[in-house]
Amino acid sequence: MALSIPSKLIYYTKLSKPRIIWLLDLAALGGAFLASKIILVNLLAVLIGGTLASGGSMIINEGIEINKDKVMKRTSHRPTVMGYVSKKEAIVVGTFLLILGTLIGLIANPLSSMFILLGGLIYVLVYTIWLKPRSPLNIVIGGFAGSAAAWAGFAAMTGKLDLAAFLLGFLIFMWTPGHFWSLALRFKEDYDRAGIPMLPVIMPENFSARMIAISNALMIPFAISLYLFVGIPYLIVSVAMSILLMYFSIRLLKNPTGEEAWTSFKVSAPYLAIILLSIIIIRLITFI
Numbered sequence: 001m002a003l004s005i006p007s008k009l010i011y012y013t014k015l016s017k018p019r020i021i022w023l024l025d026l027a028a029l030g031g032a033f034l035a036s037k038i039i040l041v042n043l044l045a046v047l048i049g050g051t052l053a054s055g056g057s058m059i060i061n062e063g064i065e066i067n068k069d070k071v072m073k074r075t076s077h078r079p080t081v082m083g084y085v086s087k088k089e090a091i092v093v094g095t096f097l098l099i100l101g102t103l104i105g106l107i108a109n110p111l112s113s114m115f116i117l118l119g120g121l122i123y124v125l126v127y128t129i130w131l132k133p134r135s136p137l138n139i140v141i142g143g144f145a146g147s148a149a150a151w152a153g154f155a156a157m158t159g160k161l162d163l164a165a166f167l168l169g170f171l172i173f174m175w176t177p178g179h180f181w182s183l184a185l186r187f188k189e190d191y192d193r194a195g196i197p198m199l200p201v202i203m204p205e206n207f208s209a210r211m212i213a214i215s216n217a218l219m220i221p222f223a224i225s226l227y228l229f230v231g232i233p234y235l236i237v238s239v240a241m242s243i244l245l246m247y248f249s250i251r252l253l254k255n256p257t258g259e260e261a262w263t264s265f266k267v268s269a270p271y272l273a274i275i276l277l278s279i280i281i282i283r284l285i286t287f288i
């Protein structure tokens with residue numbers, strides 16, 4: 001199908017999942033602001049490189065998954081399913097963007113660039129190709145893709161990692177199951193139809209709700225202990241947000257329905273966003 005360049009650009013922008021990239025960028029910013037100094041050029045390199053690489057990785061994912069996306073209601077309108085972007089084109093363009101993003105990360109330093117590449121490779125190779133079709137633990141391991149964004153941000157400023165960076169990375173790692181199992185519980189019929197063994201597909205609702213509550217509870221110590229590096233105002237924000245998150249996890253435990261799971265999913269991104277924003281804003285104030 002011959003399409004104009006502007007419409008291709010619109011399709012590629014949609015395929016890159018901008019609704020997810022902003023939070024990955026916020027994770028990279030959160031990592032960067034945990035460092036003791038901010039190097040502006042490196043910050044721009046990791047944000048631009050990370051955005052291109054994560055967008056590219058999502059485009060590769062949607063190239064690989066056309067047949068699954070076709071049978072899932074939620075994903076059946078993607079430009080790849082509609083035939084506007086072919087499998088081969090998505091994989092070629094996505095790979096190009098992943099490589100370009102990795103190279104731009106080199107402007108900061110090799111470690112930051114390595115984390116950008118690692119994030120993309122974990123998402124495409126480990127999650128999409130290897131674990132997603134095979135194991136209900138797919139997203140547990142896949143969660144390291146999000147950690148890589150935070151580590152790329154920190155490494156861009158310092159060329160190394162430290163305890164604060166590890167805590168932020170593991171916070172995102174532990175956040176991912178609660179985020180995704182809530183969505184998968186809401187759309188379990190979709191995943192079942194596509195033959196993807198997501199936890200809520202193969203286990204009863206109450207078991208999935210319990211796993212969401214447990215993983216959220218295990219995440220909270222990582223979120224709160226970052227106050228050692230960010231200070232008391234952060235402690236107040238992280239405790240308040242964690243109480244709110246657990247309130248919705250307990251509601252889901254008591255009533256493990258698709259509707260409650262959707263509420264839990266909708267709370268999860270703002271939870272992480274507010275934690276990351278408070279790190280960024282509080283550290284920014286201390287830098288000034």
Ligand code: HEM
Nearest residue numbers: 019020023024027127139142143145146176180183266269
């Ligand atoms: C393997 C790990 C992950 C899986 C399987 C996953 C899965 C998903 C899915 C299927 C959606 C709905 C997608 C759509 O709208 O097309 C979604 C939404 C989202 N994800 Fe994830 N995700 C993961 C990790 C992450 C990470 C690490 C971040 C950022 C740090 C993130 C941020 C978001 C955001 C911001 C949304 C949009 C939420 C909304 O619409 O309210 N996700 N995720």
Ligand SMILES: CC(C)=CCC/C(C)=C/CC/C(C)=C/COP(=O)(O)OP(=O)(O)O
Nearest residue numbers: 020053054057116119120123145146148149
């Ligand atoms: C540092 C760096 C480059 C990190 C990249 C990390 C990355 C791309 C994480 C994305 C995770 C994500 C949106 C999964 C969507 O799941 P899915 O593809 O199973 O969703 P679907 O069911 O909507 O297809």
